[in-house]
Amino acid sequence: MEIVSTCSEMRKLVLDWRRNSNFSICLVPTMGCFHEGHLSLMRTAREKADRMVVSLYVNPTQFSPGEDLEQYPRNMRKDIHLAENEGVHCLFTPDSSEMYPDGFQTWVEVTKLSKGLCGKSRQDHFRGVATIVAKLFNIVQPDVAVFGQKDYQQLQIIRRMVEDLNISVEIVGYPIIREKDGLAMSSRNTYLSQEERKSAVCLWHAINRAHEMVAAGMDSCSELANHLREYIKTYPATRIDYIFIGDPDTLEKKETIEARTLLAMAVWVGKTRLIDNTILMGTSQN
Ligand code: AMP
Numbered sequence: 001m002e003i004v005s006t007c008s009e010m011r012k013l014v015l016d017w018r019r020n021s022n023f024s025i026c027l028v029p030t031m032g033c034f035h036e037g038h039l040s041l042m043r044t045a046r047e048k049a050d051r052m053v054v055s056l057y058v059n060p061t062q063f064s065p066g067e068d069l070e071q072y073p074r075n076m077r078k079d080i081h082l083a084e085n086e087g088v089h090c091l092f093t094p095d096s097s098e099m100y101p102d103g104f105q106t107w108v109e110v111t112k113l114s115k116g117l118c119g120k121s122r123q124d125h126f127r128g129v130a131t132i133v134a135k136l137f138n139i140v141q142p143d144v145a146v147f148g149q150k151d152y153q154q155l156q157i158i159r160r161m162v163e164d165l166n167i168s169v170e171i172v173g174y175p176i177i178r179e180k181d182g183l184a185m186s187s188r189n190t191y192l193s194q195e196e197r198k199s200a201v202c203l204w205h206a207i208n209r210a211h212e213m214v215a216a217g218m219d220s221c222s223e224l225a226n227h228l229r230e231y232i233k234t235y236p237a238t239r240i241d242y243i244f245i246g247d248p249d250t251l252e253k254k255e256t257i258e259a260r261t262l263l264a265m266a267v268w269v270g271k272t273r274l275i276d277n278t279i280l281m282g283t284s285q286n
Pocket of ligand 1: 029032033037039146151174176178186
């Protein structure tokens with residue numbers, strides 16, 4: 001596995017792969033501290049192209065002031081080992097002087113899709129995400145890129161950006177990988193205390209409850225959201241940021257749960273903000 005930290009080296013490597021061997025390339029963008037979710041993305045990437053690039057960069061522009069940029073878990077040595085085991089061909093580990101050199105002032109904004117859900121409480125988050133992903137696409141020029149459905153809004157924003165900016169890359173979404181008790185894996189789970197870890201499973205239990213209620217005929221988005229809100233409140237140390245039930249493509253709110261309706265949630269457990277989502281399959285014909 002090659003470890004590359006500058007954009008020019010990265011470009012040269014992919015150019016060599018393409019020119020000399022006509023290799024196709026798949027990119028997996030990450031912020032590191034790999035868990036099974038990241039590793040599953042890598043396994044999928046390996047099947048999608050001849051060469052796999054994994055980027056590892058804790059992107060400061062997607063953290064709002066006061067968020068956890070400084071504490072964000074980092075473990076480069078372990079990540080290198082894990083990536084090597086997954087057959088990653090190149091780990092791209094730029095630093096901020098490389099990604100945001102002096103004078104940087106160009107941003108990518110996916111306006112409407114970035115406004116609701118996580119965009120409401122995380123100001124400029126998705127502008128940071130779209131910008132760094134666009135930069136990575138330009139540097140690596142992958143044929144395919146793999147993203148987790150765990151960050152559902154992010155995935156939709158990237159799909160939109162690729163469409164709107166005519167970026168020639170196939171976007172693959174990968175299902176959420178969970179712990180045994182259902183908690184969606186996340187680098188941020190390491191922040192949870194033992195007691196908070198017990199409450200963290202509330203998102204998964206709420207998802208299951210939602211599926212059960214919809215299967216039993218519940219078709220009102222607001223009633224379901226209210227029910228889930230009350231349910232989550234019963235778990236100690238939780239504070240709901242949002243519960244969204246609406247259109248999985250436009251991310252607009254809906255009134256009725258029809259076939260394919262997105263349930264997405266963000267819940268604070270202590271000082272850790274957790275997200276999760278699912279697609280509800282309503283039975284309503286409206
Ligand atoms: P991150 O390092 O948290 O920025 O995540 C890098 C990529 O891994 C993103 O595309 C995430 O959506 C994806 N990812 C993170 N957690 C999971 C998970 N539990 N299951 C599947 N994909 C995930």
